[in-house]
Amino acid sequence: MEYRKLGDTDLELSAITYGAFAIGGTMWGGNEKKDSIEAIHASLDHGISTLDTAPFYGFGLSEELIGEALKGKQRDKVQILNKFGLVWDGSNQGKGEHFFDMEENGKPVSIYKYASKENIIKEVEESLKRLNTDYIDLLQQHWPDSTTPISETMEAMETLIQQGKIRAAAVSNYSLDQLKEATQTFTPASNQVYYSMLNREIEKELVPYTINNKIGIIVYSPMERGLLSGKYFLQEKLKSTDHRNGYFSQFDLEKVKTLLANISPIAEEKNVSLAQLVLRWTTMQKGITVVLAGARNAEQAISNAAAMSFDLDTAELELIQSELDKI
Structure with a gap:
């Protein structure tokens, strides 16, 4: 495994980071607790030292699973990346920006973006309890909230650093303009954004800016929620509650x-899977600090970690690029 410095902080994160969205179950058709715990343990055992979660993932369940999985582990050997700012339980009392509506266990739930100072402090305290820890390595604003000044959000996170409750603060899903506005108050350690072979928009302006300003980039959905693994072209069935039934239709x-099909010979030559090839390619792109990869069980976690066990040479990268230019 390769470990990389995040932005201008002292955090060293594993290049492949465990993404804990799916184990929360929300929007993913559920997951077995035993498999989820084993996936986390397997990740740690194979060099993935960094875990990324959020309160929204399973409405607290993902955090609780991580807290349980880390019992008996050396806390300083693991980096927990967490988030705040998606509120679902009505405790925001109608404040914030309405995001979307969904169903959970057959009941309607409204999701709001809410990043006020008061809410950040509240969410962090709740997260620390669920995670069974006394600090979070990196706290990220999950989504921008148009009803709260960015300066207020940045000031709140800076206060949490001073209090020792978080080691570093960051943002997620920020546009270039929003990131520039944030730096007027406090420079985020990183921006977690959507990036994949099929969506490379951030390369145009966001990545050059983050490189020049020592801001890390954390990538999510590099596999396009499993599409780039190729297995869904083999008629694998998704559960009816799996959001990917609709997600894949955009491509x-x-x-x-x-x-x-055209890049698979590279994977075959290296005796790796398509998923591993895609993950490795993503880690090698300019300005990318770490890449999130989800795993529902130990086997998937081990496979993700192994994506860092090989390299791609210039000719192979050029071949992949030529195929991507056709998309």
Whole structure:
């Protein structure tokens, strides 16, 4: 495994970071607790020292699973990346920006973006209890909240650093303009953003800015929620409650299928899976600090970690680029 410094902080994160969205179950059709715990343990055992979660993932369940999985582990050997700012239980008393509505266990739930100082402090205290820890390594604003000044959010996170409750503060899903505004108050350690072979928009302006300002980039959805693994072209069935049934429809699936077929010889030559090839390619892109990869069980976690066990040479990277240019 390779470990990388995050922005201008003293945090050293594993290049492949465990993404804990799926184990929370929300929007993913559920997951077995035993499998989730084993996935976390397998990640740690194979060099993935960094875990990324959020209160929204399973409405606290993902955090609780991480807290349980880390019992008996050396806390200073693990980096917990957490978030705040998605409120679902009505405790925001109608404040914040309405995001979307969904169902959980057959009941309607409204999700709000809410990043006031008061809410941040509240969420962090709740997260610390669920995670069974007394500090969070990196706290990230999950989504921008148009009803709260960015300066207020940045000031609150800076206060939490001073209190020792978090080691570093960051943002997620910020546009370039929002990131620039944030730095007027406090420079975030990183910006967690959507990036994959099929969506490289951040390369144009965001990545150059973060490089020049020593801000890290944490990437989510590098596998496009499993699409780039290729297995869904083998008629694998998704549960009816799995959000990916609709998510995959945004892509030209025939072009994606052709892309994977044309780069698969590289994977075969290296005796790795398509998923591992895609993950490794993502870690090698300019300005990318770490890449999130979810795993529902130990086998998937071990496979993700192994994505760092090989390299891609210039010719291989150029071949992949030529195929991506056709998308």
